[in-house]
Amino acid sequence: MSERIIAPRGTHDILPDETDRWQKLEDAIRAVTRAFAFREIRFPTFEHTELFLRGVGETTDVVQKEMYTFEDKGGRSITLRPEGTASVVRAFVEHALHAGALPLKVYYIAPNFRYEKPQAGRLREHHQFGVECFGPSLPSADAEVIALEDTLLKTLGLRDITLHLGSIGCPACRPAYLDALRAYFATRLDALCPTCRDRLARNPLRVLDCKNAACAEAARGAPVMLDALCGDCESHLHAVRGELGALSLPYVIDPTLVRGLDYYTRTVFEFTTDCIGAQSTVCGGGRYDNLVAQLGGPPTPALGFGSGLERLLLVMETQGVLPPPPAGCDLFLAVAGDGLTLLAAELLNGLRRLGLSAERDLMGRSLKAQMKAANRLGARAVLVLGDDERARGAGLLKDMATGETHPCALTPDGVREAFSLCSAAL
RNA sequence: GUGGGUAUAGCUCAGGUGGUUAGAGCACCAGAUUGUGGCUCUGGGGGCCGUCGGUUCAAGUCCGAUUAUCCACCCCA
Numbered sequence: 001m002s003e004r005i006i007a008p009r010g011t012h013d014i015l016p017d018e019t020d021r022w023q024k025l026e027d028a029i030r031a032v033t034r035a036f037a038f039r040e041i042r043f044p045t046f047e048h049t050e051l052f053l054r055g056v057g058e059t060t061d062v063v064q065k066e067m068y069t070f071e072d073k074g075g076r077s078i079t080l081r082p083e084g085t086a087s088v089v090r091a092f093v094e095h096a097l098h099a100g101a102l103p104l105k106v107y108y109i110a111p112n113f114r115y116e117k118p119q120a121g122r123l124r125e126h127h128q129f130g131v132e133c134f135g136p137s138l139p140s141a142d143a144e145v146i147a148l149e150d151t152l153l154k155t156l157g158l159r160d161i162t163l164h165l166g167s168i169g170c171p172a173c174r175p176a177y178l179d180a181l182r183a184y185f186a187t188r189l190d191a192l193c194p195t196c197r198d199r200l201a202r203n204p205l206r207v208l209d210c211k212n213a214a215c216a217e218a219a220r221g222a223p224v225m226l227d228a229l230c231g232d233c234e235s236h237l238h239a240v241r242g243e244l245g246a247l248s249l250p251y252v253i254d255p256t257l258v259r260g261l262d263y264y265t266r267t268v269f270e271f272t273t274d275c276i277g278a279q280s281t282v283c284g285g286g287r288y289d290n291l292v293a294q295l296g297g298p299p300t301p302a303l304g305f306g307s308g309l310e311r312l313l314l315v316m317e318t319q320g321v322l323p324p325p326p327a328g329c330d331l332f333l334a335v336a337g338d339g340l341t342l343l344a345a346e347l348l349n350g351l352r353r354l355g356l357s358a359e360r361d362l363m364g365r366s367l368k369a370q371m372k373a374a375n376r377l378g379a380r381a382v383l384v385l386g387d388d389e390r391a392r393g394a395g396l397l398k399d400m401a402t403g404e405t406h407p408c409a410l411t412p413d414g415v416r417e418a419f420s421l422c423s424a425a426l
Numbered sequence: 427g428u429g430g431g432u433a434u435a436g437c438u439c440a441g442g443u444g445g446u447u448a449g450a451g452c453a454c455c456a457g458a459u460u461g462u463g464g465c466u467c468u469g470g471g472g473g474c475c476g477u478c479g480g481u482u483c484a485a486g487u488c489c490g491a492u493u494a495u496c497c498a499c500c501c502c503a
Contacts, residue, residue: 009494061501065427083503112503117427120497128503195500206501261502270503281503308503336461367461375463386461400463 010116010124020326021313025156026109029129032152033107036144038131041106043087049077055086055295057262059203066114080113083261084130085288085304086295092134093297102135102300109309121279121311129312130285132304134292139236142267142287143243145303149271149283150249156312157321161282163250164270166226166257167237168205170289171265173230178204180223191218209256224255233266240267263288267303276314283307328378329357331397331419334370336386343410344385350412356419375400381422383408383415399423 007013014022033040049069056063068080081087088106091097097104111127118124131148133141146163153161169177181204189197192207196215199206208219229237244251251269259268268286276282285305292300316322331351335344344360351358359377361370367384374382382398389395389410396405397418408418 006494066501114502116501118495119499122502126503130503259502278498279502284503306503311503334462366456368463369456371463373463379463382462384462388461396462398462403463405462 008124010118010122012123012125021316021322022309024323025309025312025316028152028155029107029109032148032155033131035151036105036148038105038107038133038148041088041091041108041132043084043091043108043110044081045111046078046080047087047090049079051086051090051295052079052082055089055263055291056083060262062114062261066116068113068115081110082114083112084108084110084128084306085132085261085263085291088130088132088304089288089291089295089297089302092132092300093292093295098134098292098298098300103141104134105131106133107131112306119279120277121308121314123310127309128306129309130304130306132302134300134302136303137289137301139239139267140243141303142236142240143247145285145305146240146244146269147247147249149285149305149307152307153271153282156316158273158312158315158319160275160319161271161273161315162252163244164254164257164272165240165244165251166254166268167229167233167266168258168264168268168286169225169229169233169266173228173233174225177223177225177228180228181205181207184222185218188218191215203258205256205258209258226253226255236266259284259286263291263294265289269305271307273315275318276311279311281308282311282315325378328380329359330380331356331358331415332370332374332377332379332382333358333360334367334374334382334384335361336367336370336384340385340387340390343390347385347410347412347415351415354412354416356416381419385410397422 049067052063052067058064062082067082070078072078088108092104107130109127109129111125113125116122116124129152131145133145146165150163168174182200185192185196185200185204185207189200191214192200193215196207205225207215208222226237241251241253254270257268257270264286266287266289269284270281271283272280273282274280283305284307285303287301287303289301289303290299292298292302313322333344333348333351335341348358348360359374359379361373363373365373371382380400382400383395384398385395394407394409394414397408397415398405399422402423404423406418406421408414
């Protein structure tokens, strides 16, 4: 036997026993997005590297060390999508969707790729549900997007998930704040860990939520963005809070909330849980009012979020809200005897055309083994087709739940009629 | 990128201080009076003991490296 090839590090197969839970999650997503009037958008799995350099930000970890970038045969630099927003904004600009009716509200379910070290809840290929909303600058849009995710979580039956809310300001107030923050830490450089000294230059906000005790101590008394918001940002946040309050949607104000992608402005938020390990963020997003312009479109306020499907499934698993095992097929046609396969194929085909989920033995098993297989499949009913049945043109349909049998003709309609008498039939 | 744990059957795991043909449960397959599932019983197929190297008369067991995996940091969904 030759050497086996396994799936690449950080990727995973979703096997038949697991697809049911994925479908349940995707069904919930489609239901909720429909309720909120978001429409689906699909986009390529890879993009020009330039899109992420400009969109996500050259100084971010995602761009600096986590992208799957390669040159294609035409000499183009291509990158496997590390996140969805940049692609959606690119499509928005490329197809001039800003010329159409606004707001444009879209959602997607798509895989993302990041070269990370795998860990609980962290993969190199993970799937994300995301929404993006283009046009509105009103705080109501922020509340709507947050409420959408909240509704999804409730639809799934999940509990103990905390909404963190913050604001990172806008070009009018953030630069001054960052200067003040750098100035503050400049006098306390010795107290900071090496990582934070490094962070100070490219993302000083990160120093604020460093787990290092010394850094936390040094950060005590540091200026806070929320106190430095300009009037517009301040009132925007106030209005978002008002709407969340009206929706009875609990949240905690998190002054240290920082997002790792550069495009955010004003509202940022995360949904977190403490039941799936260290990677606790189940959804993260916010407003990005300057991104459309940065990518060559007309200035267009926008916002959105991404929500990790693998992590949502982890929460569903630990909280015991996964769907029950998938239902088996309606009917198993057991064949006993030689020379009956063509008749069986014909009957089975007829049953399937009637919309029944019907199965037969493809493994050459004995009748007894076929019964066991039918039982294992969860078949609701079994019809044995043998020489007797063929001679009489009729057989007995066995209800697998009760053990009772119902006489039936060996025709698709005859079998369906008998099937409707079975207790498990709906 | 940094650190720690783990690696034996398809799955979950046993295999004190090295010592014959490596085990269990579950799963799978086949039987238990010849054409009827679940429960029970019996039997069976299945393992380069992750890989490479070292120590030793002898390695699943000890040492090193490597790969994979899990967990944490970092970062993010």
